[in-house]
Amino acid sequence: MKRSATAAPEIEAxxxxxxxxxxxxxxxxxxxxxxxxxxxxxLMLPLAAALQEAAEKVRPCSxxxxxxxxxxxxxxxxxxxxxxxICVVAEVGxxxxxxxxxxxxxxxxxxxxxxxxxxxxxxxDLRIAKLMExxxxxxxxxxxxxxxxxxxxxxxxxxxxxxxxxxxxxxxRLSHGVPVGGELDLLDDGTLFAALQSRRST
Amino acid sequence: MKRSATAAPEIEAxxxxxxxxxxxxxxxxxxxxxxxxxxxxxLMLPLAAALQEAAEKVRPCSxxxxxxxxxxxxxxxxxxxxxxxICVVAEVGxxxxxxxxxxxxxxxxxxxxxxxxxxxxxxxDLRIAKLMExxxxxxxxxxxxxxxxxxxxxxxxxxxxxxxxxxxxxxxRLSHGVPVGGELDLLDDGTLFAALQSRRST
Numbered sequence: 001m002k003r004s005a006t007a008a009p010e011i012e013a014x015x016x017x018x019x020x021x022x023x024x025x026x027x028x029x030x031x032x033x034x035x036x037x038x039x040x041x042x043l044m045l046p047l048a049a050a051l052q053e054a055a056e057k058v059r060p061c062s063x064x065x066x067x068x069x070x071x072x073x074x075x076x077x078x079x080x081x082x083x084x085x086i087c088v089v090a091e092v093g094x095x096x097x098x099x100x101x102x103x104x105x106x107x108x109x110x111x112x113x114x115x116x117x118x119x120x121x122x123x124x125d126l127r128i129a130k131l132m133e134x135x136x137x138x139x140x141x142x143x144x145x146x147x148x149x150x151x152x153x154x155x156x157x158x159x160x161x162x163x164x165x166x167x168x169x170x171x172x173r174l175s176h177g178v179p180v181g182g183e184l185d186l187l188d189d190g191t192l193f194a195a196l197q198s199r200r201s202t
Numbered sequence: 203m204k205r206s207a208t209a210a211p212e213i214e215a216x217x218x219x220x221x222x223x224x225x226x227x228x229x230x231x232x233x234x235x236x237x238x239x240x241x242x243x244x245l246m247l248p249l250a251a252a253l254q255e256a257a258e259k260v261r262p263c264s265x266x267x268x269x270x271x272x273x274x275x276x277x278x279x280x281x282x283x284x285x286x287x288i289c290v291v292a293e294v295g296x297x298x299x300x301x302x303x304x305x306x307x308x309x310x311x312x313x314x315x316x317x318x319x320x321x322x323x324x325x326x327d328l329r330i331a332k333l334m335e336x337x338x339x340x341x342x343x344x345x346x347x348x349x350x351x352x353x354x355x356x357x358x359x360x361x362x363x364x365x366x367x368x369x370x371x372x373x374x375r376l377s378h379g380v381p382v383g384g385e386l387d388l389l390d391d392g393t394l395f396a397a398l399q400s401r402r403s404t
Binding site for chain 2: 007008010011013014017018020021022023024027028029030031032033034035036037040043044045046047048049050051052053054055057058067068069070074091092093096185186
C-alpha cells in the first residue's frame with residue numbers, strides 16, 4: 001500500500017472501515033479514529049475485542065431469525081412467552097425496539113427485510129417459508145404484522161396477509177399510531193406501545 | 203453479567219462501546235452494531251483487526267507529536283520539507299486537515315490541545331517545552347500559530363507568541379480566512395489554503 005501524505009496506512013484503513021459504519025461519514029470517521037487513538041486502552045482495544053467477540057458468538061436464531069449467542073435465542077427459548085402470538089418484523093432492530101417498549105410477550109419472527117420491487121427483494125429472499133411453518137403449528141392464534149408504514153412495508157404486510165389467511169388464524173397489523181413513512185426502529189417506546197395495544201384485524 | 207431482555211450481553215457491550223465513539227449516540231450505535239453483525243466478514247472482522255493493528259502500531263511522534271507508525275513520523279522524516287518553518291496546531295486532526303489542503307511544506311508541531319481555564323489546561327499540559335526546543339534550533343525562520351479562532355485558541359496563540367518572541371524569529375498566525383468560532387478540522391481545503399497563504403505577522 002503506497003504511503004499517503006496524510007496519515008499512516010493503518011490509520012487510513014481504519015478510517016475507511018469506520019466510514020462504512022452507518023451514522024459515520026468520511027469526516028466523522030476521521031474524528032472517530034483520532035478519538036479512538038487517543039483512548040487506546042479505555043476504548044479502542046475494548047472495542048476491537050467486543051467486535052471480535054460479537055462476530056464470533058452472535059448468530060441468527062434458527063427459529064425467529066433474531067441475533068443471539070444462543071440458538072434458539074433467549075426470546076424463543078423463554079417459556080414465559082405466549083406461543084400463540086407471532087409478531088412479524090422486518091429487521092432485528094425492530095425486535096429490540098419492541099422489547100424496549102415492553103408491550104409484547106409473544107414470539108417474534110424476523111423477515112430479514114421487506115419486499116421491494118426497486119431493490120429486487122422477492123418473497124423467496126425473506127424468511128417467509130419459516131414463518132408459514134411456524135404459523136401453521138398448533139396453538140398459534142394470531143400473527144401480528146409489525147411492519148413499517150412505508151409502501152414496501154405495507155406491500156409486504158398485504159402479501160403476508162394473503163399467504164396467512166388460509167391458515168384460519170387472526171392476522172393483525174399495528175395501529176395507525178405508527179407515523180406514515182416512519183421506521184419502527186426510530187419510534188419512541190410510547191408510540192410503539194400505543195400502536196401495539198390498538199392493533200387491528202386485517 | 204445479567205442477561206437483559208433486549209439483546210445478548212455481547213451485543214449490548216458492543217453497542218455501549220460504539221456509543222462512546224464521537225458521532226454515534228446510543229440509538230445510532232444500535233443501528234451500527236446491527237449493520238456490523240449483518241456484514242461480519244466484509245466489515246465487522248476487518249474493523250476489529252484494523253482497530254487492533256492501529257492501536258498496537260500507531261504512536262505519537264517524539265518530534266512533532268503527530269500520530270504515525272514510525273518515529274520520527276513521515277512528515278518529520280521527509281527531507282523535502284522545509285525545516286525553517288514550524289506550523290503549530292492543537293490536534294493531530296489539524297495536521298491531517300492542513301495536509302489535505304496541501305498548502306504547507308514545512309514541519310508541524312502538535313500541542314495536544316489549547317490552554318483552557320475552564321478545562322484546567324495549563325501550559326505544562328501542552329507540548330510547549332518541545333516546541334521551544336525545536337524553535338530554538340539553527341535555521342528556524344518562522345513559527346506559524348495555526349490555532350482555532352476561538353477564545354482558548356487565541357489565548358494559546360498569544361501565550362506562545364510571548365514565549366517565542368525572545369527567539370527573534372518571525373511569528374505568524376493564520377489569516378482571517380478562518381471563520382470566527384470555527385475549528386480547523388472542519389474547514390474546507392480552499393479556506394485553509396487561503397488562510398495559510400495570507401497569514402500575517404503577529
